[in-house]
Amino acid sequence: MELLVFGHQGEPVILFPSSFGRFWLNEDMGMIGAIGEKIRAGRYMVFCVDNVDTESWANRNAHPHDRVLRHEQYESYIVEEVVPFARSRASPGRLTAAGPSFGGFLAGIIGLRHPWTFERVLTLSAIFETERWLDGYHDLRVYFHSPLQWVSNLHDPVFIQQAQRQEIILAIAEHDHHPCIDSTSRLSEKLWAKGIGNHLTSWNGYHHDWPVWRLQFNHYLPW
Numbered sequence: 001m002e003l004l005v006f007g008h009q010g011e012p013v014i015l016f017p018s019s020f021g022r023f024w025l026n027e028d029m030g031m032i033g034a035i036g037e038k039i040r041a042g043r044y045m046v047f048c049v050d051n052v053d054t055e056s057w058a059n060r061n062a063h064p065h066d067r068v069l070r071h072e073q074y075e076s077y078i079v080e081e082v083v084p085f086a087r088s089r090a091s092p093g094r095l096t097a098a099g100p101s102f103g104g105f106l107a108g109i110i111g112l113r114h115p116w117t118f119e120r121v122l123t124l125s126a127i128f129e130t131e132r133w134l135d136g137y138h139d140l141r142v143y144f145h146s147p148l149q150w151v152s153n154l155h156d157p158v159f160i161q162q163a164q165r166q167e168i169i170l171a172i173a174e175h176d177h178h179p180c181i182d183s184t185s186r187l188s189e190k191l192w193a194k195g196i197g198n199h200l201t202s203w204n205g206y207h208h209d210w211p212v213w214r215l216q217f218n219h220y221l222p223w
Contacts, residue, residue: 013221015099018100029213098217171201188200
């Protein structure tokens with residue numbers, strides 16, 4: 001799969017595109033420019049990945065079981081290929097999974113499932129339910145890719161301890177889509193209920209759109 005790399009050194013950031021977006025979308029929509037000074041200064045290296053949305057969650061021609069299976073293959077690609085690639089080229093430091101809208105969903109479900117891999121998870125206007133993509137279908141594979149389900153039943157103390165070390169930022173906009181506000185707020189509550197700290201934040205005056213995502217991306221990736 002194709003990807004774009006921005007920067008010459010710095011902490012690695014894996015940036016997922018919004019729904020059906022290709023690996024160049026975040027650059028085209030100004031997300032790279034939003035942290036351009038930090039990239040040029042060597043603070044961050046950003047790896048803009050592609051997705052398989054039309055083959056996985058949004059593939060209405062495939063059985064829901066196979067949609068999730070295709071996502072699992074994508075997740076393995078991110079964790080087993082993109083992460084080592086990013087680590088080999090970036091500076092030592094925290095690895096961030098980030099993305100806007102559906103990209104935030106991907107960053108969230110992958111980043112939260114792999115707390116030993118990702119030290120920071122930054123979701124922007126995301127929804128964490130999977131039901132809308134699966135026509136009501138449910139099995140264990142679906143369960144383990146639905147944070148609003150598995151976080152509630154999380155009891156592994158080793159996993160919880162590692163997740164507590166993550167910096168988890170769940171950002172929304174004041175006038176975001178209602179499902180984003182509701183889903184993100186519920187995920188925050190469920191994480192806190194397990195002792196997993198996170199930062200839930202709503203940006204006043206903004207809607208579900210690129211202007212607020214650019215500002216949030218810059219704000220939550222500090223110098």
